[in-house]
Amino acid sequence: MINSNPELRTVQVTRxxxxxxxxxxxxxxxxxxxxFLYVLKFRGAGQGVKALIAELIGGELARLLGLRVPEIVFAQLDEAFGRTEPDEEIQDLLRFSTGLNLAMHYLSGALTFDPLVTSVDARLASQIVWLxxxxxxxxxxxxxxNMLMWHRELWLIDHGxxxxxxxxxxxxxxxxxxPFVQIKDHVLLPYASELETVDTQGKEILTKERIQGIVALIPDDWLADESSDDSPEVRRQRYAQFLTDRIAHSEIFIKEAQLARAALV
Known part of the structure; x- marks a missing residue:
């Protein structure tokens, strides 16, 4: 049974x-x-909290679709954490990232996916391309x-x-x-021959209720914007509406992907 109201654990970064x-x-x-060890994505890095929002939404949507994603957690970083860090650049990053960040469970021993070494079946490739x-x-x-092989299984990482x-x-x-024209560069596009089938399945799984459950996870302070008076909830609902509308018009990106694939194969 798919959980319509996912929750994320919160951990305290210690090292x-x-x-x-x-x-x-x-x-x-x-x-x-x-x-446990985690791959930490910092709110104080280049793209800021919006990259964390994309990471959270992308990872949890993938999980709903049955794809393998390392556990995502909120990671609390204390103000004093970086004071003993000798590298000034890292020290600044830690200082600017005080508060709630995002992290993924570290898959120890995982190898970067190589399409020349590992084959992916049509259904799985189509699911990932669709997502x-x-x-x-x-x-x-x-x-x-941005895929790893761990215990002979394919795992998705980094949706920032x-x-x-x-x-x-x-x-x-x-x-x-x-349409999403950049799909022409997708590593799994040549194998994605079941896009229409996974489109039907994706629409059944990613209901409005389940999308709302995912966007509800976004912390309010990640949605703050000094340049606008919009509340965090208004901004949260923009993500929900975007995803809902895009799924409702999926034939647009499906057609683009199919055309791009035809040019390759």
């Missing part, structure tokens, strides 16, 4: 272990008070697949580049009905 890669987001491997069309996720390319238009002033209503 900064190591940065994971170069780049604007500067995620890090951290340890929390429950004894990334819905989210307008620009970051699942051969250069950066989804919903990228929310960083600009673009009209959300208009965006909901646009």
């Amino acid at each position: 900064y272990v190591t940065p994971l890669r170069e780049g604007g987001s500067l995620p890090a491997l951290t340890e929390a008070d429950d004894g 990334d069309c819905l989210l307008m996720n620009v970051d699942r390319t051969p250069r950066n697949t 580049a989804s919903l990228y238009f929310h960083h600009s002033g673009q009209d959300w209503t208009e965006q909901a009905k646009r």
Whole structure:
């Protein structure tokens, strides 16, 4: 049975272990008070809390669809946490990220997905392509697949580049009905031959109620905006409406994906 009202645990970050890669987001491997390791995404990094919102929405939608995603948790970072960090850049990142951040359970020993090594069946490939069309996720390319192989199973990570238009002033209503032209670069597009089938299934699963359950998880302070008088709830409902409208008009992004796939195969 699918849970319409998901909940996220909150952990306290106790140790900064190591940065994971170069780049604007500067995620890090951290340890929390429950004894587990997490990949922490900082609110003080390049794209700020909007990247965390995209990560939360993308990951939990994927989970609802039955795709494998590491557990997502809220990660509390205390003000004093970074005072002993010798690296000034990391120290600044920690200072600007005081409060509630987002983290994923660390899959120890996981390997980056390589399409030349591992094959993906048509249904799974179609599910992932469909989800990334819905989210307008620009970051699942051969250069950066954002998928891991762990215990011989495919896991999705890093949805922070989804919903990228929310960083600009673009009209959300208009965006909901646009094709996703960047799907032509999707690493799994050549194998996604069951898009219409998974579209029907996706619409059955991602009901308005379940979408509301996911957007309800977004913390109010992630939705604050000094340039607008809109309340956090108004902003939260924009995400819900975007997703609902986009699913209702999924034939637009399905057609774009099918055309792009035909050009490849």
